[in-house]
Amino acid sequence: MVAPHWTNRISWAEKKVFVDLSRQSIKNSPEWNPSAPINREYEARLYDYYGRPVYWDSGDQPVKTPPPHHPGSHL
Numbered sequence: 001m002v003a004p005h006w007t008n009r010i011s012w013a014e015k016k017v018f019v020d021l022s023r024q025s026i027k028n029s030p031e032w033n034p035s036a037p038i039n040r041e042y043e044a045r046l047y048d049y050y051g052r053p054v055y056w057d058s059g060d061q062p063v064k065t066p067p068p069h070h071p072g073s074h075l
Contacts, residue, residue, distance in 0.1 A: 001032040001046060005055075021050065 002019055009018045019026075030045045040056070047054045 001029065002026065002050075003046070003052070003055075006050075006052065025050070 002021060006019050006021070007017050008020060010016070011018070029049055030042065032042075044054065
């Protein structure tokens with residue numbers, strides 16, 4: 001399993017998802033059980049395995065990004 005935001009590009013015509021990970025590293029990643037819900041413990045193991053920074057902050061909540069600024073709008 002890989003996090004959706006790790007994808008570089010998706011080719012719907014080729015039915016492929018492109019990521020900066022080797023096929024072997026994905027095969028060797030922490031085992032995923034599709035019938036079990038994904039919890040923070042599994043996510044932490046996954047992010048640690050791939051050496052990626054986690055998206056949650058120290059309060060164990062998802063990090064919220066501000067909405068994009070649109071030209072012509074006022075803050």
